Amino acid sequence: MTTALAVRYARYGDPGVLSLDAVELPEPGSGEVRVAVGAAGVNPYDSKARRGLYASAGAPAEPARVGLEYAGTVDALGPGVTAWSRGDAVFGLAPGSAATHVVVPADGLVAKPGWLTFVQAAALPVACETAYRAIRLLEVRTGDVVLVHAAAGGVGLVASQLALARGARVIGTAGTANHEFLASLGIEPVLYGDGLAARVRTIAPGGVDAVLDASGRGVLPVSIELAGGPERVVTIADGSASQYRVRATWSADLPLPQVFQTLLPLVEQGTVRVPIAATFPLEQVAAAQALSESGHLRGKIVLTVGSPD
Ligand SMILES: NC(=O)c1ccc[n+]([C@@H]2O[C@H](COP(=O)([O-])OP(=O)(O)OC[C@H]3O[C@@H](n4cnc5c(N)ncnc54)[C@H](OP(=O)(O)O)[C@@H]3O)[C@@H](O)[C@H]2O)c1
Numbered sequence: 199m200t201t202a203l204a205v206r207y208a209r210y211g212d213p214g215v216l217s218l219d220a221v222e223l224p225e226p227g228s229g230e231v232r233v234a235v236g237a238a239g240v241n242p243y244d245s246k247a248r249r250g251l252y253a254s255a256g257a258p259a260e261p262a263r264v265g266l267e268y269a270g271t272v273d274a275l276g277p278g279v280t281a282w283s284r285g286d287a288v289f290g291l292a293p294g295s296a297a298t299h300v301v302v303p304a305d306g307l308v309a310k311p312g313w314l315t316f317v318q319a320a321a322l323p324v325a326c327e328t329a330y331r332a333i334r335l336l337e338v339r340t341g342d343v344v345l346v347h348a349a350a351g352g353v354g355l356v357a358s359q360l361a362l363a364r365g366a367r368v369i370g371t372a373g374t375a376n377h378e379f380l381a382s383l384g385i386e387p388v389l390y391g392d393g394l395a396a397r398v399r400t401i402a403p404g405g406v407d408a409v410l411d412a413s414g415r416g417v418l419p420v421s422i423e424l425a426g427g428p429e430r431v432v433t434i435a436d437g438s439a440s441q442y443r444v445r446a447t448w449s450a451d452l453p454l455p456q457v458f459q460t461l462l463p464l465v466e467q468g469t470v471r472v473p474i475a476a477t478f479p480l481e482q483v484a485a486a487q488a489l490s491e492s493g494h495l496r497g498k499i500v501l502t503v504g505s506p507d
Contacts, residue, residue, distance in 0.1 A: 204297035205483045206261040210250030213484035213491075216264065224301040226276030231304050233288060236506030237320035238295040238480070239267040240499040241352070245491045263294030264483065269310055269319035269506070270300075279304045287312075289319040290454055291327070296483055298503055308458045313466060316506035321352070321472045321498035326461050327450050328434055329356035333364070335432050335447055336408040340365030345398060345406045345424060347413035349385055350376035352472070352498045353434060354412040358385045359470045369398060369406065371413065376496055383471070395420050411436055411444075418442045473497030 200223040207215040226232045244264050246252065269289035272282050282288070287310040292300040310319045332353070338344055344361045348354040349370025358368045362384050370385040371394065377387035388397045390413065398406065407430060409421040414435025419442070421431045428443040439446035450457075464470040475495045478486040480503050490499050 202297060202299040203480070204294060205264040205480065207248055207258070207264070208261045209257045210248060210253065213245075213248070213487045215248065216484045216487065218481055218483070219261070221297075224299055226274050226279070226301050228277045229279060229304055230276040230301050231272050231279055231282055231307065232274035232276075232299055232301050233268060233270040233292075233307075234273040234299055235268045235270040235295060235297055235503045236316035237269045237477075237503065238265045238297075238501045239320045239322075239324060239352075240296075240483075240486050240490050240501060241266050241324050242490060243324075244296075245487050248487065263297065265292070265294055265296030265501075267291050267320055267323035268295035268300055269314075269316040270503075272307075273299070276301075276304070281305075282307065287316070287319075289314075289316075289323060291323045291450070296480065296501055298480075306454050308455050308462075311462065311466070317474060317477055317500045317502060318472070320500050321474060322458075322461075322465065323454060325352035325356045325472055325498060326465075326470070327452075327454060327457050328353045328447075329360055330457055330461060331447055331451055332357055332410050332412075332432050332434055333360045335445060336410060336430055338364045338366050338408055342366040342407040343402050343404075344368050345409045345421065346370045346385075347390065347409070347411045347415075347417050347421070348372070348435075349380055349387070349412075350496050351412055352495070354410070355383075355497060356470055356472060357410050357412060359383065360464075363464060363469050366408075367402075369402060371417075373494055375494070379496060390415075390417075395423055398424055408432075410434070418444050475499055477502050479503075 272286040288307040371390035380387040411433035
């Protein structure tokens with residue numbers, strides 16, 4: 199068999215359960231393309247899935263793949279694909295992207311502009327799509343005071359910058375190590391944890407107009423308190439949302455190319471910046487996920503396949 203490599207795990211557990219396995223080279227079907235992956239973003243979802251948080255019980259039915267997003271080069275076209283050519287640089291969302299190759303629907307690809315490296319492009323899909331979805335749900339507009347929990351993380355950082363671009367004032371929770379960085383982007387930092395409501399009221403005595411919970415660490419009650427109700431609170435990370443009558447959003451609501459039609463110009467102008475916290479070669483995926491699970495990142499972790507840029 200012609201082989202590819204893919205990160206997989208056959209049982210749930212610590213990062214040590216991950217292995218880089220030889221697998222059959224996937225062939226694109228009708229309307230699909232195969233991408234030779236140059237870089238793949240790392241997300242908290244990868245570690246949560248590996249720990250079995252989304253499984254009812256037992257081991258994965260078959261070795262599970264890892265990863266959600268990638269940047270790379272089109273290297274094979276399935277029947278009927280005319281919009282792309284071999285060699286095109288692209289990025290997008292794909293389950294199992296921590297691999298040398300992924301097969302994806304041709305209509306979900308975004309063309310990678312030359313001014314983005316593969317590493318930079320692989321850091322964008324999840325953070326940008328999720329943040330854009332949340333900011334639209336919150337209907338953030340000029341003059342709003344918006345509180346973003348976990349503002350230095352992948353999603354929180356993009357959401358904060360999108361809210362600023364809409365003319366909002368943004369208050370972001372973060373550890374003290376990230377305060378100067380957030381302030382440099384125009385985000386007003388406050389420390390998360392006990393006493394948060396009082397710290398926010400010190401700088402926003404009237405409370406806030408809207409809240410994005412990108413933390414998922416039990417911040418819905420304080421968010422409702424500060425926003426004066428659950429109507430303009432949205433979480434992307436707290437499964438108890440319905441208990442608080444807060445809206446939660448879990449999956450994309452727009453095609454990715456449409457999302458990036460709006461967001462790529464903002465990335466190019468520097469209105470939206472997604473810093474790379476660290477890169478690891480694909481072989482070191484366990485170390486990458488361990489760092490992701492440590493929970494204190496500024497921006498994104500990205501896996502590299504070969505020497506992509
Ligand atoms: N629903 C969806 O569609 C969707 C999509 C993507 C992600 N998510 C979820 O959204 C969450 C954020 O994802 P992400 O990729 O942005 O994660 P991430 O980049 O790993 O976020 C890490 C951030 O969390 C912050 N943090 C750590 N402890 C905190 C605390 N006690 N209170 C507040 N913030 C704290 C850290 O801030 P400091 O470094 O400043 O301490 C760090 O900047 C995850 O739970 C993820 O699974 C959901």
